[in-house]
Amino acid sequence: MRLSIFPLTGALLYPGLQLPLHIFEPRYRAMVTDALARDRRIGMIQPQRPEDDAPLFTVGCVGKIADVEALEDGRFNLVLEGESRFRLLRELDVITPFRQVEVELLEEPPFQALSPIERAGFEREARRFAEAQGYRVDWEAVTTLDDCSLIDGVSQIAPFDAAAKQALLEAPNLAARCELLVQLMQFFGRRDSDEGRVTLQ
Structure with missing residues (x-):
């Protein structure tokens, strides 16, 4: 699966949960616009260091844009709904201002419960x-x-x-x-x- 990613330290998403985001950087505004024109999905994953182009951790979560508010100045307020965890396979060489990766989705164990x-x-x-x-x-x-x-x-x-x-x-x-x-x-x-x-x- 090919994913556009939003690498953000400390912002994690889990399947079945929601994550509100405020998108203001031009590259991520472009990412949201692209996602809305396609399948509304982006990948949340943490960078290993809080800097541009830092290596990524290997596991993240696919989020589907459930709610979106487009502001007049080009910013977005979003709510992402977690769909599936994924494992990073490789980062793709792209011309878009936002990073893209190839991932495999992780199967979640069914019917999980604690004792x-x-x-x-x-x-x-x-x-x-x-x-x-x-x-x-x-x-x-x-x-x-x-x-x-x-x-x-x-x-x-x-x-x-x-x-x-x-x-x-x-x-x-x-x-x-x-x-x-x-x-x-x-x-x-x-x-x-x-x-x-x-x-x-």
Whole structure:
């Protein structure tokens, strides 16, 4: 599969979830215009470094433009809906201002669910992490989410570094992602005693 890509550090997308984007750079405005004229699909993938033409991580997610607002000055507000994770095969030599790649779609394991013990362990660690970081969470709403929406949703918005978020995206199944997410919350969840921030120390 050939994809136009939007390489953006820290912005991950998962199948079944949504990602709002504000598109303002000319090259990515051209990418959106091109996607709208074709199949409305672009690939979200992280660069390994936050610079132009940096090497890419190997796994990303195909997003379909579900909602679009074209602004008068050429910018766009988008909502992408995640369709499928993909593995990068190679970057293509193109004349477009935006990068394009060849990918293979990754098959997701069917009917994924956590065991009651896994779910309870995750929610317990999430409460500790949220309390330590001062986040307000509607825990009643959390209990109504299905396992995929919960684990993938937290993985998508978690305040971890790019490498940690990439490891979550690359996890082979829901149980592995949940286990890694718990480990990362424990690892990143300690407060710096002086500045009150997430720290690796």
